[in-house]
Amino acid sequence: MTVAERFINRLAGESEAPLVFRARSCLRNRLWSSTCACCVEECPRQAVSLEQDRVVIDSQRCVACLICVAVCPAGALVAHDRRLDNVVARTFKLNEPVACCCEKNVRTGEELILSCLGALTVEHLAAMAVMTGGVNLHLESCGDCRASFVPAILAQRVAVLNALATAGSEEAPTSRSDSTLTTGFSIKLLDQPFLPESAATTAIVAPNSAGTQLGAKPEIKPAAQSAVTPVTPATPDRRSFFRAFRELSWHAAATTWSTLRPEPEEFDQPSGQDKQAIARSIVLRQALTKAAPERRGLLPGLFYVLAVNDKCNLCGACAGVCPTGALSNEWRDGGEKLWFNWAACSGCGLCCEFCPQKAISLRRGRSVENMAEESVLLRQQDVQLPRGRRWTDRNR
Structure with missing residues (x-):
């Protein structure tokens, strides 16, 4: 309009x-x-x-x-x-x-x-x-x-x-x-x-x-x-x-x-550049950092726990579809890794729906002990690629 x-x-x-x-x-x-x-x-x-x-x-x-x-x-x-x-x-x-x-x-x-x-x-x-x-x-x-x-x-x-x-x-x-x-x-x-x-x-x-x-x-x-x-x-x-x-x-x-300003432009197709945590997740993470120590223990249960089983083949589909960037995969030093940033996860469950192997489980309720590291390594695998081939060329 x-x-x-x-x-x-x-x-x-x-x-x-x-x-x-x-x-x-x-x-x-x-x-x-x-x-x-x-x-x-x-x-x-x-x-x-x-x-x-x-x-x-x-x-x-x-x-x-x-x-x-x-x-x-x-x-x-x-x-x-x-x-x-x-x-x-x-x-x-x-x-x-x-x-x-x-x-x-x-x-x-x-x-x-x-x-x-x-x-x-x-x-x-x-x-x-x-x-x-x-x-x-x-x-x-x-x-x-x-x-x-x-x-x-x-x-x-x-x-x-x-x-x-x-x-x-x-x-x-x-x-x-x-x-x-x-x-x-x-x-x-x-x-x-x-x-x-x-x-x-x-x-x-x-x-x-x-x-x-x-x-x-x-x-x-x-x-x-x-x-x-x-x-x-x-x-x-x-x-x-x-x-x-x-x-x-x-x-x-x-x-x-x-009223005198145009409506924000909408882009019909999502892209990898749009990945960011939603507002309520950001607010919750800030409260976890800034709240008084005696009240901070109330918050871990609102964050999500994500796990993958042995069916996961590190295809990266979950990281690609994740709208908040909570899931990411990387390949370096001859290995491939899947990471989970619990502070960015909104619990939408899209990764569970999209996973071809149905290897992902998602629930709410982190423990205080699991809050030390914001990014959690879910799975890793050593990968040796033939000379001249890139990781993106690998047949999954």
Whole structure:
């Protein structure tokens, strides 16, 4: 869409999708047989659909909750609103509990403001909690919003963290959206009396001893208590309130100005130059480095463990298809090696789907002992090539 078309649509009052689809990052474009449909399955408004090699957002149905952005394992959906990056950066500078809200829930002006709290991934919540010691999510006005389902989804994400924090172990595989931790996080959903009963009285239970396969849905059972906590009204601080007002005004002006800029160019075909860790993986890795030592032990369980069996012939297919560069192969000194960078892995499982030998297993839950080296050698093999032949010419 050109600048003129976007400007005319804005003047006509037509809504614009709050996010952009990067085709080159989508798992379905990297592997034609990929079954990934996280964005479609998670959208409560059925605003996301798949058409050929593209993800299409229905701007009439979309309510800008950004839940699809939060669950995409490859970073193929990117929000126009970039305040989440600023909120995380501010969180990393604090050492005290913080409050987070959307524009409709500003109470004192001290809160960290997002367009919608649906953008908070499990990884973002965990990183913010360990950096500050506690996160309060204000949801007072969500019942009057078109995205009234966000508290239920946040309650589910927090329940995943806290339930699996108690029962998780290094040997228990989990799904893309789950986590395995050693103790609880201090994350509260505050003052939400109109949370749907079905969501307020459920909790995610940890996988059984046999574990849950990658991509499986977590089990849900009734819980004894609500997932939210009422709070008492706080007294607004004049300076904080006007600071929040200035921040909202600045964001509104920036949003209007963005209408006069062309949309980001999309590249339909992925390439090796596009490999990079997604935002939530980067945030989690930074938190592991910067968090206080007494809280740092909460995070290893959110990182992935990848292993290969004896069927692996070092063909390099997994490294080629990996969208984040977590897998890489190298040939030097007469040998070939396959490396795994656990900090860059998003758990998308594309390597498992693509491996011709089905030699790869992936699960969530690293141990503290396995965090010393960021790159892990998975497999190596001595290779002697005939004179005049290159490694790329070798018949695999």
